Amino acid sequence: MLATTALVSLSWVHAIEPKSGYQWLSEEAREMQDDEFANPGYLVVDTGRDYFKKAGDNGKSCASCHGNDGEELNAKSIAMFPKFDEQAQRPITLQGRIHACSREHLGNAPMKYDGKKAIALETFVRNLAKGERVNVNTVGPIAPFVRKGKAYFETRRGQMDMACAHCHVYYVGVxxxxxxxxxxxxxxxPTFRLANQRVNxxxxxxxxxxxxxxxxxxKAGADEYVNLELYMMSRGNGLKIETPAVRY
Amino acid sequence: MTGQPDQEWGAECTSRGASLGPAILALFLLSPSFSTRALAAGDSVSADMEPYYEWTVKNLAITTPIGGRRGNAARGRLLSTERKKGNCIACHALPIPEAEFPGEIGPPLMGVGKRLSEGEIRLRIVDAKQVNPATIMPGYYRNPKYLKNVKKKFRGKTLLTAQEIEDLVAYLVTLK
Structure with a gap:
């Protein structure tokens, strides 16, 4: 009886415990991710570092405030994105924060969301928090947005009429x-996908x-996707950041 | 839905889809005697498209061939591994040795012709949600009216045509 209870509760823990996609990678793909010279994502980290140091239209660069290699940025804080933006009263992703900073403090023209430049900067910044554990807040004023993201995740859509949850909750590991x-x-x-050979x-x-x-x-950057990112990132609370990871 | 200018949704998107819970409940209520008669042929017809043929479920089976088509087992066998068509192999094991790495999401289809009747097989391809409302399996001949947020290219269309459904049924009943 006790053994059965223990088994049932163990499998329940197994079901809710977050698991990095790294776990399902082949040996070769893992080696590729772990080797900074073989992992193509690090080329994008380098590009991002160049942008980070490049002066914007008003003469300042990201590096002017955050340190030449971003050493003034707090890894623990990076791991908490998406966060609640008190000013806008809605969640903001790490890339959204970078966009706002570039516009407001560097005086740059808006970048394209998930465009080459924005991805390079996000990859560089998140890579600074590599090894840090994902730590997204889901309570307080951000809670309704987490719920919206969860609803999106569980809503059937498209001609296939499936929700994200169908594959990524019910058939994990299958x-x-x-x-x-x-x-x-x-x-x-942002992660290097072997399928399309770029950082996504x-x-x-x-x-x-x-x-x-x-x-x-x-469109990338839409409110629905911000909420979805918020919910999905919070599902992985406790996982170590692997940016730039290699995935299929 | 037809009034949308392109495939990208705007801010109105999330309010349109129902979440899983109510959908499951609704399907439970509708399930046993569910009929598509009220939304019959002609609803989703356009010039270049074949009409949507109605079907009815009785005892968890559809005994009449969709659109009165006659299936061809050899064509069905091809469809079952074709990526943009039936693609059964993505989720089910099939006795087709040249199709490697079958998926393991659904039950293997070896012997399905022994386990299920022709009508039961037809219902499971047409709309597996009639059997299990929470299933991951797409309804290959569900009324397109029930689908939400469909990409423009596929709007108003079933996943497979009536003929393709019958070809698959004809193939699967041979798996004894």
């Missing part, structure tokens, strides 16, 4: 043809998934 379904964690983002932002990845469901999809 094979869809040759591919193993992951838990849909975001701790490795979370919102671009959402769009790719929705396209497979033959669903309409939004």
């Amino acid at each position: 094979r869809l043809r040759a591919q193993i379904l992951s838990k849909g964690q975001l701790n490795g983002f 932002g979370t919102h671009s990845r959402f769009r790719q998934c929705e396209n497979l469901l033959r669903s309409r999809y939004g």
Whole structure:
């Protein structure tokens, strides 16, 4: 009796425990991610570092405030994004914060969300928090947005009429043809995908998934995707940040 | 939905989809005697498209072929591994040795013709949600009216045509 109870509760823990996609990678893909010279994501980290040091239209660069290599940035704080933006009274992603900073403090023209430059900067900044544990707040004024993200995650859409949850909650670790379904964690983002051979932002990845469901999809940076990123990132609270990760 | 200018949604998007809970409940209520008669052929017809044929469920089976088509088992076998068509192999094991790495999401289909009747197989392809409202399996001949947020290219269309459904049924009943 006790053994059964223990077993049941253990499997329950197994179900809710976050798991990095790293766990389902092949040996070669893991080696690729772990080797800074083999991992193509580090080229984007370097590009991001260049942008970080480059002066904006008013002569300042990110580095002017945050240190030449971002050493003034707090890794623990990076791991808490998406956060609640008190001023705007809504959640803001790490990339959203970078966009705001670039516009307001450097006087730059707006960058494209998930565009090359923004992704490079986000990859560089999040890489500074590599190894730090994801720590997204889900209570207080941000709670309604987490709920919206969860509702999106669980809503059927598209001609395939599936929700994110169908694959990434109910069939985790199961094979869809040759591919193993992951838990849909975001701790490795922006992440190098072997499938398209580039570093992808979370919102671009959402769009790719929705396209497979033959669903309409939004623009990167849309409120729906910010909420979805918020919820999905919070599902991975406690996982170590792996940016730039290598995934399929 | 037809009034949308492109496939990208705007701010109105999330209010449109229902979350899983109510959808499951609604399907439970509708399930046993669910009929598509009220939304019959002609609803989703356009010039270049074949009409949507109605179907009815009785005892968890659809005994009449969709659109009165006659299936071809050889064509069905091809469809079952074709990526942009049936693609059964993505989730189910099939006795097709040249199709490697079958998925393991759904039950293996070896012997399905022994376990289920033709009508039961047809219902499970047409709309598996009639059997299990929470299923991941897409309804391959569900009324397109029930689908939310569909990409423009696929709007108003079923996943497979009536003929393709019957071809798959004809193939699967041979798996004894």
